[in-house]
Amino acid sequence: MPGNGTAIDGTLLEELVAANAGKNVIAFTHKPVLGDDAVPVENRRLIAAAIKAGFTINLSADNSAHADRLAELGIAPVVTVLARTYARRAVRHRFKRRRDEWAETIGEWRNRTASLPRYTPAGRRIAVCPATYSDATCKSCGACARIRDTVIGFPAHGAWRQVEAAMAARDVPAEETWAFREHRTMAEVVAEGTVAV
Numbered sequence: 001m002p003g004n005g006t007a008i009d010g011t012l013l014e015e016l017v018a019a020n021a022g023k024n025v026i027a028f029t030h031k032p033v034l035g036d037d038a039v040p041v042e043n044r045r046l047i048a049a050a051i052k053a054g055f056t057i058n059l060s061a062d063n064s065a066h067a068d069r070l071a072e073l074g075i076a077p078v079v080t081v082l083a084r085t086y087a088r089r090a091v092r093h094r095f096k097r098r099r100d101e102w103a104e105t106i107g108e109w110r111n112r113t114a115s116l117p118r119y120t121p122a123g124r125r126i127a128v129c130p131a132t133y134s135d136a137t138c139k140s141c142g143a144c145a146r147i148r149d150t151v152i153g154f155p156a157h158g159a160w161r162q163v164e165a166a167m168a169a170r171d172v173p174a175e176e177t178w179a180f181r182e183h184r185t186m187a188e189v190v191a192e193g194t195v196a197v
Contacts, residue, residue, distance in 0.1 A: 001029040001047075001057065007039050008046045017055040024145040026138055028079060030060040034069060048075045056145050058152075064120040067151045071124055079144065079152045080126070086113055087155035088133035109133050126153045 002012035032040045047057050061067035061080040070078045089103040118126050127150045130136035
């Protein structure tokens with residue numbers, strides 16, 4: 001979503017909504033919407049207004065517990081990051097001279113992932129993005145462009161694979177934040193150093 005830092009720019013969002021009227025837009029935001037501070041409250045208002053105008057914005061969650069908290073707001077559909085084990089195994093061709101190839105059949109993928117959780121802790125259904133296990137595309141699927149109760153899950157890829165590895169290395173449960181809450185800010189480190197001198 002357009003904006004500086006954590007705040008959505010309402011004017012730019014209105015222009016985006018107007019420019020895409022009547023189109024099946026797939027938009028996502030990770031801007032903060034939880035809490036009672038001024039920025040999340042305004043972000044919620046802007047997102048709700050955009051959705052009312054027909055511009056679907058998906059709230060992006062870090063995990064299924066976070067997805068539940070976002071869904072409880074009732075303002076927008078929710079997507080979340082899943083462990084990469086949810087993705088169908090593929091042979092990736094680095095420079096794309098050839099198309100990527102599936103390394104397991106759809107049946108093998110279904111059997112391998114059958115025991116993985118398909119519901120959030122609060123019982124909301126999680127649907128794995130079909131582009132991660134089939135030849136579907138965003139255009140052919142379009143689920144993210146519609147209002148829905150189901151949470152769409154995207155197996156970790158790209159930078160999220162690094163987050164998943166960091167969580168595993170620190171033994172962080174999948175339903176908890178991976179942020180280092182006990183770490184000091186740079187301001188705290190500087191202030192501590194100033195006092196010591």
